[in-house]
Amino acid sequence: KLGSSGSVVINLDVKICDDKGNELGQGEKGEIVCRGENVMAGYWKNEKATKETIRDGWLFTGDLGYFDEDGFLYVLGRNKSLLISSDGEKYSPEGIEETITENSKFIDQLMLYNNQSPYTTALLVPNKEFVLKYIREKNVDISSVVGQDEVIKLFKSELDNYIGNGKFSQLFPERWLPSSFAILGEGFSEQNKLLNSTLKMVRGKITEFYSGRIEFMYSAEGKNIFNNQNRNIVSRF
Structure with missing residues (x-):
C-alpha cells in the first residue's frame, strides 16, 4: 500500500x-x-x-x-523526536518540517517543538537572501518596525498555508502546526553541532541551545510572533 x-x-x-x-x-x-x-x-x-x-x-x-x-x-x-501534546497524544514532526521547508523559499530550516505543552511552536531559520529580495520589492526598510513586521508576516503567511483554507491545509492536523515561532539568526549546521554527520537535526542539542527562545514562546509576550526578539533578529539580516 x-x-x-x-x-x-x-x-x-x-x-x-x-x-x-x-x-x-x-x-x-x-x-x-x-x-x-x-x-x-x-x-x-x-x-x-x-x-x-x-x-x-x-x-x-x-x-x-x-x-x-x-x-x-x-x-x-x-519515538525520541516526537511531539507530545498536553493530553499525551504523539506525532512525528519530520514530515511537517520537510514539507514546509520544501515548499517555502523563505524558510531554510524548521524545528517543531511540543513537550506536553498547550500548543506547538517552531524554531525557524530563514533564507535571508530571498527574504531581503522580498523586502526590497516591497520597498520597506528592514531597520524599521514596519519592515521587521513585514518579514514576520511573510513567515506567518508561509505557515498559514497549512491551516484553515490554506492550499496545504489538509496535509497535517492543525494542533501540530506552530502557533508561535522564533526566528533564528543562525542555521543548524555540523559546525555548530546542531546537525549530525548525516545532516539530521540533533533535536536534543537544539532544544537545549535555544531553551530560552522556546520558553519565551510559551509566555504571553512570546506567543505573539510580533515580539521584540523576532524583530531584533530580523533587524540584523
Whole structure:
C-alpha cells in the first residue's frame, strides 16, 4: 500500500507497544517492536545498550508506527523526536518540517517543538537572501518596525498555508502546526553541532541551545510572533 512499509515477512514477528511495553491493537500508534532470526542479537561490546534495546528477545526499535486493518505497517518517525501534546497524544514532526521547508523559499530550516505543552511552536531559520529580495520589492526598510513586521508576516503567511483554507491545509492536523515561532539568526549546521554527520537535526542539542527562545514562546509576550526578539533578529539580516 502507498505510504506503508508493507506487510510483515515470514519468520519475523512485529508488534506495536505502548510506553510500558504492552501490545497495542490495530490502528493504535506506539513503538515498533520485532523479533526473528534476522533481527540483531545486541550491540557489540555494549551490554548496557543491548539491555535497553533487547527485552525478552524483542528488539525495541525506537520507531513509532501502527498496523492498519489489512496488516500493513506504517512507520511514522523516531519515538525520541516526537511531539507530545498536553493530553499525551504523539506525532512525528519530520514530515511537517520537510514539507514546509520544501515548499517555502523563505524558510531554510524548521524545528517543531511540543513537550506536553498547550500548543506547538517552531524554531525557524530563514533564507535571508530571498527574504531581503522580498523586502526590497516591497520597498520597506528592514531597520524599521514596519519592515521587521513585514518579514514576520511573510513567515506567518508561509505557515498559514497549512491551516484553515490554506492550499496545504489538509496535509497535517492543525494542533501540530506552530502557533508561535522564533526566528533564528543562525542555521543548524555540523559546525555548530546542531546537525549530525548525516545532516539530521540533533533535536536534543537544539532544544537545549535555544531553551530560552522556546520558553519565551510559551509566555504571553512570546506567543505573539510580533515580539521584540523576532524583530531584533530580523533587524540584523
